[in-house]
Amino acid sequence: MRSGHAPRGVSADDLTTRARIRDAAVLRFGRDGFGTPLRAIATDAAVSAGLVIHHFGTKERLREACDEHVLDQIRHAKQDNLGEASGGRFLEYLATAEQFAPVFAYVLRSLQHGGPLAATFVDHMVRDAVDYLAEGVAAGVIVPSRDEPARARYLVLSSLGAGLLAMTVDPPRDPTDLAAMMRRHVDAITLPALELYTEGFLTTRRMLDEYLLYVSDPPPAGEHAP
Amino acid sequence: MRSGHAPRGVSADDLTTRARIRDAAVLRFGRDGFGTPLRAIATDAAVSAGLVIHHFGTKERLREACDEHVLDQIRHAKQDNLGEASGGRFLEYLATAEQFAPVFAYVLRSLQHGGPLAATFVDHMVRDAVDYLAEGVAAGVIVPSRDEPARARYLVLSSLGAGLLAMTVDPPRDPTDLAAMMRRHVDAITLPALELYTEGFLTTRRMLDEYLLYVSDPPPAGEHAP
DNA sequence: GTCTATATAATGATAGAC
């Protein structure tokens, strides 16, 4: 894994002003949310607020440019790591590779607030998970599912959702300390999840069978599950 | 389960103006987020914007009043359903009991944005889960865990987080149609989760053992997991 | 308790000079 590898063409300060504004926006949006004033972004990029509008037209279009750029970064990061950090480990790579910290923060913020990038990102993860799970099932290390796409989506939603919620409910003191964040994530999410995946949870089929019945014959609206 | 039971003392319009404003705020905050302008809340409550400030001082304190009231509603709803909708089913009850729709939406919005109520709510759920899981383990229907509190917290975070993320990424067309939301939730979250809990996921201990090793001897910062 | 009117500050966006 090429450790010092910088994100696409972003070597130092050989950036167009437009790109510098966009990068400042990715950073601010990721750290402070999409409510960040244009003026803060402009100051960070060392330009005037008017110039931001001159380049992007509206704040909404600035966000779209950020979405596009972040998605680009992700695509290229994935390509650079094909076969190295496959499937379930890709997010982990993104989280620990320091040069992607702004991208990572931006993705989390998008997942929290919703929007097109969030949906696209989840879909990407699900597609990867489908392949990854199929490999595992074929190799005999993963139990087959009654509904593989649904399982893949659920695993992605629960992994991302649990991590995101943990961070929202109990935010890290120093958001730049990725190592500390990773440690907390392993303790609170990765280990319990892995234990669940390995040693199981329920010893009886009763609840599952009840729910399968419930699905084929749902109660009228207003009532609750039996 | 007393189906038509209205939330605490909120029978009709025998509300003080202050309470009416607070209820309007809970509704708006839950539906449109905490960025909602005071004026919108004031209009909903059929009062002036100034009166909202007169009663609550600041918008922040209005939110605190909402937090407190919602937590109160939850406490009482739990008491009313002791033994009926225990443990893991409580959230489901909250979601399907129509009179609690505003409270439910407000809680989701809090979990999404963070803040004191979110942390408190998660802690409540975790405490309930601990008891619920202990009962299951004692009854022999749930596998014991290496770390019961950690598992309880993880299960709460992943359940809530998966549902919240699914809703954020792919929002419901009609947020008032609780039945449709519940159906989607069962298909996308409940069923896959229950399948995972019942039929398992991994067939080998290798990954868990590797991670346990990793935890006792983490790599230096900047490196990635092996 | 409740309103109207207003102060004050911040926002996104525009206009025009350079």
Next chain:
DNA sequence: GTCTATCATTATATAGAC
């Protein structure tokens, strides 16, 4: 391309009449 100056809007919050 870039800036300064400004507009129009919106926000929270205040003051004082009723």
